[in-house]
Amino acid sequence: MDINGKISEELNVNKKQVNSTIKLLEEGNTVPFISRYRKEATGNLNEEQIRNIEEKFNYYTKLEDYKQTVIKNINEQGKLSDSLREKILKSEKLSDVEDLYLPYKKRKKTKADIAVENGLEPASIKVMLGEDIDDEYLKNFINDNFKSKDDIKEGIGNIIGQSFAHDKENRDYFRNLFFKFGRISTNKKKKFKEEFTKYDVYDNFSQLVKAIPDYRVLAINRGEKENILSVKVVLEEEKYKSKIKEFLKGKKLNDEIISMGLNYGLKNMLLPSLEREIRQTLTVRAEENSISLFSENLKQLLLTPPLKNKRILAMDPGFRTGCKVVALDEYGNLLENTTIFPVEPKNEVEKSMKIIDKIIDHHKLNLIVIGNATASRETQQFIVQYIKQYDKNLKYIFANESGASVYSASKLAKKEFPDKDVTVRGAVSLGRRVQDPLAELVKIDPKSIGVGQYQHDVDQKSLKEKLRNTVESVVNNVGVNANTASYALLEHVSGLNSNIAKKLVEYREKNGPFKERKDILNVKGIGAKSFEQAAGFLKIYGGINPLEITSIHPESYEIAEKLLNHIGFKKDDILNKNDEIRSNLISFLNDENRINEMSESLNTGIYTLKDIINDLLKPGRDPRDELPQPILFDDILNFEDLKEGMKLEGKVNNITDFGAFIDLGIKENGLIHKSNIAEKFVKHPSEYLSINQIVTVEIIEIDPQRKRISLKLIK
Incomplete structure (x- = not known):
């Protein structure tokens, strides 16, 4: 199979683009790096297209390897014909190869296999050819294992049934019937019939396979796993009667044996096998879509705009144990923490107001963040009362507590706040989620963030990989401050991993902030390749080179400076928000002829040149700032x-x-x-x-x- 050609056809992408992308991936380049800095090579493919190419390439490569394994195994049995080899090699789906391999696959010995071992296969061929047979003919096959005429008929029928069930054309025919007319049928098990369960809607439930939505498939699977539901895929006999008639010969004894055999093959092999396959197909589809939905939700959550320059009073509400309160500066540093008891059972309202008022005034805090779990609404009422009673020009916002406890008990949290307990760490996390959601949420397993659907019921390996790719994509799209980012954030940067990220933070703590991107090469474990992949996504603020607050890669600094010189400016001028620079750069972007001329003059690609111009137009740009800001409250609604x-x-x-x-x-x-x-x-x-x-x-x-x-x- 021409794998790259097949990918090109399926994804509607030029084969040259596929070839270049595969080559770049095989050279060890990451998807974010290829997408951002190798646009000329890929023809400006985006991240999703590149990941799709990578996924398809891995699938077809494994498929080709499996084909060779199947051919080898069948050949060792001495049963590989040229036509079978050709069919296997031409197969484009794993299920097709599996169907072709099925008759030759090693398995537990069946009744049909025993009948073949006892010499009944010639008789089964004769019956299926419609040749005349009678009782006398059948008696020739009697032996110690098949002692009667009925045993012989059953044995021949079993061979016919197994052959029918293993035939690829028959499997395709019934597979299509299942997808067209099959129904998912579910019932509550007897012991739950009189009990209320969350699966009551699936008692005496039936729906066409082709119509059942993904979330329902996952709900049914969970109900079955919890042993509350029994599930079947049903195909009415009426739908395949005509197919069975095609095999009958119009001869009484032949048709008796054929009918018996086909019934055996259907009930014991073909239908159960396809029922499992249909369930698996529906599950895989539902899981893939659920994972994709989770991934998209996660991406949007991670792109939540940060509330910059906010000095925060973050509150983790509680009843008996009180409300944990922390004060954070605009950089997320912990200034002070305490515990108040403004709600039941203590109801120390006035005392609590005085405490938080002192903290807010002392640290000049300008936003209150309330965790949304236990006692959150009671705490909200307390805060609204405080704002009105003390006549404060303050607003509040809720922070989703999902995963806060996971972070607060983590090694990273212990390292950040070794002398604080988990409740204080949790309150800090809530406040930081508002200040910089991305930087804080990457510290938590995405499954704990609370934006998924049946995330614990899907394939965990696929989920983990998809969510990892999502986090990687967002982190590199936004960019990372190399001098302030935690290792939890840095480990998602293209070219870095957890160990290198920790070494980078350790180097920074020991030697002070990086002055230039190239200083990062001094970190142990970062070689030329790692640096190439990471450099453009690591930003240096207040360093030697102003270009390093942008996403312009060091390999393109010379081009960027020449472009600026061409319009009469230097790289230092980009920090001054000069309108003349902007108007000159915008005129370039809007004039294809000038872009083409400059591309030739600077000996660089048009895509790269346009990216450089866009970066120079918005140095230090945070793409999250362009999204809708969160809602802030100062009153209450019940x-x-x-x-x-x-x-x-x-x-x-x-x-x-x-x-x-x-x-x-x-x-x-x-x-x-x-x-x-x-x-x-x-x-x-x-x-x-x-x-x-x-x-x-x-x-x-x-x-x-x-x-x-x-x-x-x-x-």
Whole structure:
């Protein structure tokens, strides 16, 4: 198989682009580096396209290796024909190779295998050819293992049934029937029939295989795993009756044996095998889509705009153990911590107000962050009362506590705050999540962040790899301050890993901040290749070279300086936000002829030149700053205040296959079902909504008992 040609065809990408991308990957370049700094080689392919090429290449490479293994195994059995070899080599899917290999695969001995060993195969061929047979003919095959005419008929039928079940064309035919007419059928098991479970909707449930949504597949799988549901894939006999008739010969004895055999092959081999395959196919599809959704949600969450220059009072609420309070400067450094008891059971409201007022004034804090778990709404009421009573020009925001406990007990947290307990570390994490969400959230296993759907039910290896790629993509897209980033953030930079990231931080702590990117080469473990991959994503603020606050790679510094010189400026001028520089650079971008001339003059690619210009236009740019800012509050709204028809502003904080959950500034999230997102049919909520998006919604139904809020998207 021409693997690169096949990838080119499937992904609708020029083969030359595929060839170049594979070559770059094989040379040890990372996807972010290739995507950003090798655009001329790839023809400006984006990260997703490059990862798709990498994924397809790995799949087809493994497929070709497996084909050779299958051919070798069949050949060793002395059963490899030229036509079979050709079919295997031409196969483009693993399932096709598996179907062709099935009759020759080593397995536990079946009734059909025993019948073949006892010499019944010639009789099975005769029966299937429609040649005349009778009782006298069958008696010729009687032996110690097949002692009667009925035994012989059964043995011949078993051979026919197994041959039928293992035939690739038959498997394809029934596979298509399953996907067209098959139904997933589920029931609660007897011992749960009278009990209330979260799977009650799946009792006496049935849906077409082709119509069942992914989230339902995963829910059913979980119910089965918890031993509450029994699950079957059902194909009505009526759908394949005509196929069975094709094998009948119109002769009584032949047809009796054939019918018996096909029934055996269907019930014992083909249908159970395909049922497992259909379940697996549905599961893989559902898991892939769930992982992709989780990945997209995570990406959007990590891109949450940081609230810069905020000095924060972060609060981790609690009842009996009190509310942990920490003060953080604008860089996330811990200034002070204490514990207050403003809610039940102590209700020390006035005392708590005096304590936080003193902390806020002393450290000049300008934002309050409240964790959204236990006692959060009671703490919110306390804060709103404090703001009004003390006449403070302050606002507050909720921080999602998902994963905070994971961080607070981690080695990194212990190293950052060795003399503080887990509750203080957790409160610090909440505050930092608002100041710089990306820098803080990368310290936590993505599965603990709370934006997934059935994340614990999917293939964990695939999930981990996909989420790792997502974090890597976001970190390198945003860029990292080489002098302030934690090793947890640095380890996601292209070309670095956990060990090198730790050594970089240790070197920085020992020798002081880096003055230039090239100083990073002094860190043990960073060689020329690692530096090449990482340098453009590591930014140096306040260093020797102003270009190093941009994403311009050191290999292109000379080009950037020549470009600036051409329009009458020096690299130091980019820090002055000079309008003349901007207008000159913008005129370049808007004039293809000038771009082409400059590209030739500087002997550099057009894609690279355009990237350099864009970086010079926005030195130190943070792409997150261009996204909607979080909502800040200074008052309070309760569930009891809500009414149907009310219009509110909220923030999307999770997206699933069936809808989006909206933070309305109260304890309970609202749900916009996908049927209430637009007037037309919505295939998936992500077509219209994204994590952190600020939306206006209308309340269409309130369920006071279950405290559920149904919403409709307005804009």
